[in-house]
Amino acid sequence: xxxxxxxxxxxxxxxxxxxxxxxxxxxxxxxxxxxxxxxxxxxxxxxxxxxxxxxxxxxxxxxxxxxxxxxxxxxxxxxxxxxxxxxxxxxxxxxxxxxxxxxxxxxxxxxxxxxxxxxxxxxxxxxxxxxxxxxxxxxxxxxxxxxxxxxxxxxxxxxxxxxxxxxxxxxxxxxxxxxxxxxxxxxxxxxxxxxxxxxxxxxxxxxxxxxxxxxxxxxxxxxxxxxx
Numbered sequence: 001x002x003x004x005x006x007x008x009x010x011x012x013x014x015x016x017x018x019x020x021x022x023x024x025x026x027x028x029x030x031x032x033x034x035x036x037x038x039x040x041x042x043x044x045x046x047x048x049x050x051x052x053x054x055x056x057x058x059x060x061x062x063x064x065x066x067x068x069x070x071x072x073x074x075x076x077x078x079x080x081x082x083x084x085x086x087x088x089x090x091x092x093x094x095x096x097x098x099x100x101x102x103x104x105x106x107x108x109x110x111x112x113x114x115x116x117x118x119x120x121x122x123x124x125x126x127x128x129x130x131x132x133x134x135x136x137x138x139x140x141x142x143x144x145x146x147x148x149x150x151x152x153x154x155x156x157x158x159x160x161x162x163x164x165x166x167x168x169x170x171x172x173x174x175x176x177x178x179x180x181x182x183x184x185x186x187x188x189x190x191x192x193x194x195x196x197x198x199x200x201x202x203x204x205x206x207x208x209x210x211x212x213x214x215x216x217x218x219x220x221x222x223x224x225x226x227x228x
Contacts, residue, residue, distance in 0.1 A: 085111065087207040088172075091220045092119035094203035095170055098222065100129040103167050107135035107184045108174035112207075116172055138166055139183035151182040156190035160197075169226035171199065176207035176217040197224040 095104055106116045113134045120132055136142070139162060142149040153159050163171070173188050180188070191199045199221040207217035 084208050084211045085115065087176075087205055087218050088112070088116040088119045090205040091172055091203055091218050092116060092123055094220050095120065095130070095172070096123055098170060098202065100126070102169035102226075103131045103133060104170040104172065105133050105135055105138060105163065105166070105168045106172040106174075107139075107187050108172070109177045109181075110136070112174045112177065133166060133168065135183060135187060136181070138162065138168075139187060140181065149181070151186065153183070153186065156186070156193055159186055159190045163223060164225065167226070168223050170202075171221045171223060173219050173221070174207060174217060175219070176209055176214040191221060199223060 106113050117132050124130055140151050153162055202222055203220040204216040205218045207214045
C-alpha cells in the first residue's frame with residue numbers, strides 16, 4: 001500500500017522551510033534598511049561629540065591626570081586616566097648650556113633619575129658628550145633589587161669629598177621625592193649649608209609626579225672647584 005503520509009509530510013516540511021527562508025530574508029531586508037537609514041544619524045552624533053560638545057562643555061581649567069579630549073572637555077565620555085610625570089626638561093637644557101664634557105650627578109628616585117638621563121640623551125647633539133651619574137650609586141649602595149640599602153656617607157664634609165673625587169661638575173636634586181632617601185637628604189643639606197665654596201644654583205623647575213605639581217622642586221647646581 002503506498003505511503004502517502006510520507007510524501008505529504010515532506011511537502012509540508014519543504015513549505016515550512018520556504019516560509020522560514022522568506023522570514024529570514026524579510027528580517028534581513030528590514031535590518032539593512034534600518035541600518036542604512038541610521039548611518040547618517042550615527043555619523044551626526046559622532047560629529048556632535050567631537051566638535052559641538054567641546055564648545056559647549058569646555059571647563060575653565062584642564063582636568064589633571066586625564067588624556068584624550070577629557071583634558072579639555074567637561075563631562076567628557078572619553079576620559080582616559082594617565083599618570084603625568086616630568087619636570088626635568090628645563091634643567092636638562094640648562095645643564096647642556098653649561099658646556100660639554102661635564103659630569104652630572106642626579107639625585108632623585110629611580111624614576112626621576114631615569115627621566116633626567118633620558119632628557120639629557122634626547123637633547124645632547126653629540127652623544128655621549130656628557131656623563132650622568134646616579135646619586136643612588138655614588139652616595140649609596142644597594143643590591144640590584146634595591147634591598148640592603150645604605151648611605152655611604154654621614155656628614156656634609158664626606159659628601160663634598162665624594163662629589164669632588166667623582167669629578168662632578170653639576171648636581172641635580174629633586175625635592176619632590178618624599179620622603180627622600182638618606183643620601184639625597186644629606187646631599188640637599190650639604191648644598192643648603194652654604195659657606196665657603198658653596199654650590200651655585202643655576203636653574204629650578206617644577207616637578208610633576210602623578211599629575212601633582214611641586215613648584216621649583218628640581219634644582220640644578222654647579223659644584224665649586226669642579227673641572228671645567
